[in-house]
Amino acid sequence: MNDAAKAALDASARARASASASASAGPVVYWCDRDRRCANNDALGRAMELANERRVPLVVAMHVGTDLSGSGIGGARRAVFALKGLKELDEDLRARGVSTRTTTGSDVAGGIVETCETLNASAVVCDFSPLREGRAAREAVARVVEVPVIEVDAHNVVPAWVTSDKQEYAARTIRPKIHRNLGDFLTAPQALDDLIAAPDALTPSETDWDALIDTARVKGAHVPEVDWIKPGERAALAALLDPNVDSFLPQRLTLYGERNKPTSPRAVSRLSPYLNHGQLSPRRAAWEAAQLRGIVDDEAIDSYLEELIVRRELSDNYCLFNPYYDSLQGASQWAQDSLSLHARDVREYVYDYKTLERGNTHDELWNAAQKELYHLGRMHGFMRMYWAKKILEWTPSPEVALQTAIQLNDAYALDGLDPNGYVGCMWSIAGVHDQGWKERAVFGKVRYMNYAGCKRKFQIQDYVAAVDAEISGIGRK
Ligand SMILES: Cc1cc2nc3c(=O)[nH]c(=O)nc-3n(C[C@H](O)[C@H](O)[C@H](O)COP(=O)(O)OP(=O)(O)OC[C@H]3O[C@@H](n4cnc5c(N)ncnc54)[C@H](O)[C@@H]3O)c2cc1C
Known part of the structure; x- marks a missing residue:
């Protein structure tokens, strides 16, 4: 070593x-x-x-x-x-x-x-x-x-306790703390076999x-397996690096600028299940991406490292230092006050858990995102934000919204039960790591997202059709 x-x-x-x-x-x-x-x-x-x-x-x-x-x-x-x-x-x-x-x-x-x-x-x-x-x-x-x-x-690339000894306010406060340590921790992958001494003689x-x-399979039949991703460490490394399986590096990383378009699924890595299950080392993924300087645009590499290291490690920091990481109590005071002020605002639509779970709302875009989660165990990163924010809009209170979003995410996402999931729901519904925005009904000062904004960003019908096609493929198999 x-x-x-x-x-x-x-x-x-x-x-x-x-x-x-x-x-x-x-x-x-x-x-x-x-x-x-x-x-x-x-x-x-x-x-x-x-x-x-x-x-x-x-x-x-x-x-x-x-x-x-x-x-x-x-x-x-x-x-x-x-x-x-x-x-x-x-x-x-x-x-x-x-x-x-x-x-x-x-x-x-x-x-x-x-x-x-x-x-x-x-x-x-x-x-x-x-x-x-x-x-x-x-x-x-x-x-x-x-x-x-x-x-x-x-x-974490930089161990959580090396990065910080307290809850960080936002990406902008943790970023310099991570970057100052990256030189020491973003090191070349070590050969495991170098470390093994004498074989062990235990039975x-x-x-x-x-x-x-x-x-x-029997006990968990209510949430069936998915077949778009192969489990295991070898499959994880292949999905990162092997060009024979349309790996993320190097070719798909060049598309990373399109990562916020749900109609460009190849632009994102789809590696989060491997990271979540510990089958892929984030340091290895970051190291391999960083080796592509001069081959892939710096902007794509930097954006990927920002998500993989800064955003992901901000989530671990939040859960490590905030005991209320999955409840409204964990939100900043401004968000708690604002959400509570608007808790009784009239909601245009209110859906129960079952209707949401089945993706049976009036909004075809939201339904497609929920069906992607329910049937395929994943949801595009941009849609996850829209999805959680609409749950805030369509449930009786912010508490119910947060509980519903976390429950659905953990029940169906292959990368669920993860600090990123708790923080993603807390960011969307309770403004964690975000700032206050223009005040409006139900959301208070929490950032708002709507269908019209999505329409400006990408072709909604293409996303809905792609999800439908993939799901009907499951039925045929
Ligand atoms: C409501 C909501 C729920 C979420 N639930 C989960 C979850 O259960 N598990 C999970 O891993 N992520 C979750 N995220 C964060 C993010 O959406 C996913 O990590 C990302 O979509 C995974 O897809 P990818 O691997 O293709 O990401 P890429 O775009 O390829 O990103 C690279 C890696 O960076 C990390 N990352 C990307 N975006 C974020 C982010 N916003 N916060 C923290 N880390 C990030 C992930 O580890 C990801 O694999 C959630 C976000 C929201 C808004």
Whole structure:
């Protein structure tokens, strides 16, 4: 590993708990939760480094909880995508001589503690999540295991705690903090095999991934899988870089200037499910895009890096420092006051959850966006803003609007249950990271969007027809 990569790896880690030095000579356990990939995974890298230093084996622990059993929110769509990715990860780790252990059940922390205790682990390395369930599970593990627990942020290019120690006001305040650290963290991808020491001699435990996938399909049948995207780390790298599969880099990045036109779907990366499921490293994606200077316009590269790094990491910052990241209480005071002043304004249309879920409103554009979400598990980024803002306009109160948008997004989006989703809904409905705009009914000072604005930007009928065509294709298959 080069010095820059080594320095970045060290700085990505922080001690979560440092219990009295353990006498155990047991393995180092990497608890793989949010970052489910072999390559370009600083948490796995740190765990391997520690195992090498101590001359003990490395074991990767995974837990298949309610969310991955299919019965959680997101159904089979999210669960099978995740499980297929974990199956591939398991095979790739074993091929490199690294053992894995999988536990199941509703108690994530309990499963990980059980693995650590059974193996008499000497240290635990976990990845990072700013969301409350992920944080609570990490805290619970750190409280119980009597060995050092090291947390590594493998999900942000610049680790969240290096960027800032407080909630950032907006992109303009976090941007300089990220950029000042990019030189240290946007380093060349490391070769994983360089890190692996002696193969581990522990008895491998077999996980029946196919049985878990079958169960998830049955339990999660209410939200079926989608077939426009292939799960797993290899498919993620191909979607980023392999020209044989119409990858995003380099050719589609040249179209990035058109990213706000839902009628130009090739202009956006559609990589968010891979980033969300930890199957693609954001640092790898950013590094590869940055290598295209001189080949692709700087403007396209800079805009992509702004979304991938600044906007995405602003979301993690918000969820890390704001305990109310998914409720109106988390909004700025100006937005809370303004929304509450307009909470009783007369709404021209009011729809219940079922009508919205089925995409049965009076607005064909909104319905198309909702059907894209419901049937395909995705929605174009520009439409997501319009979609959430109309939910504010068409539900009885801002509280119901926020809850509805989050519920629909988490239930159907393949990239849901993510800081970007909570912040996207909070930005659209509660003005988070935005400023106050001209006051109007229902929205108060929260930024407004309307059908006429969309009509000026793109051919609405083309977008509606494209969604319809893709959905009727599902029916035919
Ligand atoms: C109401 C609403 C809900 C959203 N829900 C989600 C969600 O559940 N999961 C999710 O990952 N994103 C969500 N977003 C943010 C954004 O719309 C998606 O990240 C983007 O559309 C994903 O498509 P892409 O990968 O083609 O994006 P690209 O245009 O290719 O962008 C590159 C990457 O940058 C990041 N990114 C892009 N836009 C944003 C943004 N506005 N905020 C934060 N990061 C961004 C994503 O990781 C994305 O993959 C939401 C936005 C809104 C307004």
